[in-house]
Amino acid sequence: MACPCSLGLATPISTMIGVGRAAERGVLIRHGEALQRAGDLDALVVDKTGTLTEGRPRVTECETPGSSASLSRETLGLLVGIEAGSEHPLATAxxxxxxxxxxxxxxxxxxxAHSGRGVTATTHDGTxxxxxxxxxxxxxxxxxxxxRDRVETLESQARTVMLFAVGDELRALLAVHDPLREDAREAIARLKKAGLTPIMLTGDAxxxxxxxxHEAGIEEVEAGLMPEDKHAHIERLQQAGRVVGMVGDGINDAPALARADVGFAIGAGTSVAIESAGVALMRNSLHGVADAIEISRATMHNIRQNLWGAxxxxVLGIPVAAGIFYPLTGALLSPVIAALAMAASSVTVVSNASRLRHFTPGGPANKASTPTKSDSTHHSGRASEATGGQQ
Incomplete structure (x- = not known):
């Protein structure tokens, strides 16, 4: 009667089923602790490039400070030359x-490469x-x-502005736009409804x-940050009593992902980011974070049911088996009945845990559980992101 099989099964079987259910939604949980902690999150830190945005920036404006309407072939050649040393998405664009x-x-x-600022080089004649x-x-x-005024105007329109100088002469202004993911605003709203406060930390202007x-529906923003600044910001949130999750995809996100209570790495991101995180999202969508949180909460609720039941x-069975009713009735518990009761308790725990297989998070179904070829190709160059949000 006192065999602790049901108590021993209560936690691992629910965790196993929860991890499997998350995998069906394109959320790969690397260890049980991440699954259990995800449900406690009350703050979610998100990177901008490749997390909130598509990660496929393109040049939308190119202007010269002088009278020339377009860049000379010499300037264009120098631009390609200096960007050849960088694999950052902005450089690719x-x-x-x-x-x-x-x-x-x-x-x-x-x-x-200058962290959070850009890149420099020298021509063959020393310029x-x-x-x-x-x-x-x-x-x-x-x-x-x-x-300067033009830079401020473009930045207010969600453009990342790059300035190109040859020697002491400013030659060009390039504006690069990386559009918001089409489901980002919906996912952020879903996370807020789940009780989380989204916070954007980025190296961009x-x-x-x-x-x-503003477009994504996030009120708290910290910009112009270095990788170490993101780590420090998460540490301050934790010291204030917050349980913090972090979503990112680049090398510059790795310290913050490791520091967060639960790190979520976009599946098409760098291997360093994925190794630093407890959860990998095979969909390039924040809906995966919301799915993980909902599955975590359902799993923990199921575990508590199992533990209380077992x-x-x-509490009820052991006193009966010990003969609490013998002085009154002369009855003892048959070993056969005790064995059946023990088996029944284990079956009850397993059956209750199996209900998790039918739990479905409230977000859209996972239509693409693996990154596309273009995503993988694009993000393979994110290794240079250690240089910060501007290159």
Whole structure:
């Protein structure tokens, strides 16, 4: 009668079924702790590029500070040359755009990536090249007063602005747009309904980040961050008593993913991000996070039912088997009945856990459980994201 089979089964069988149910929704949970903690989250930190947005940026505007209406072939060649050293999505977008204009790469040397700012290089004759955000231009003493208003306008329209300088001369302004994922706003609304506070942390410019956050329905935004800043921000949230989840897909998200109570890695992201996270989302959608949270809460509720049922069985059964009624009735519990009762308790726990197989989260069904070829190809270049949100 006192055999603890039902107590021993209560937690692992529910966890196993919960993990399997999550996998059917394209949510791969790497260990049981992540499944159990996901249901306790009350804050969710999200990256911008490739998480909220599609991760396929394209050049939408190209302007020159002077009278020229278009970039010269020399400038286009230098742009392709300096971006050849970077695999960042913004670099890919600019390179593809230049090549459509018929540009061929000019050979450069001394390529350097500056975290959260951009990239620099040197031409064969020693001329310095710089491509990045206004902070990089300020670092190199480049005057951008002629385009500052235009930069602010484009950033308010959710554009990422890149400035290109040759020597001390500002040659070009390029605006890159990475559109919001079509289901991002719906997923954020679903997460809010589940009781989570979404927070965007990004290395992009504040105006651009605020525009994307507003479109997605996120009120809390921190922009212009380095990878270590994201880690520190999550640490502060935890010290304030929050249970924090983190969603990201690049190398620069890995420290934050590891620090969060539960890390969610977009399945088409870098292997470093996936290894740092407790949950991998095979769909490139935040609906996977909401699915994981709902499945976690259902699993934990099921575990508590199992434990209370198994514990209650022992509380009632052991005294009977010990002969509590013998002084009054002279009756003892038959070993056959005790064996049947023990088996019945285990069957009850297993049957209750099996109900999880029929649990369906409230989000859209998983139509594509694996990343597309284009997603995988695109994100394979995210290794250079350690250089920050602007390259």
């Amino acid at each position: 600019i390179t593809q755009w230049c090549q459509k204009q018929g540009a061929t790469a000019t050979e450069v040397s001394d390529f350097q 310095r090249l710089a491509l990045g955000n206004p902070a990089l231009m300020a670092d190199h003493g480049i005057d951008i007063s002629a385009v 504040p105006a651009t980040a605020r525009a994307i956050a 514990f209650g069985y022992n």
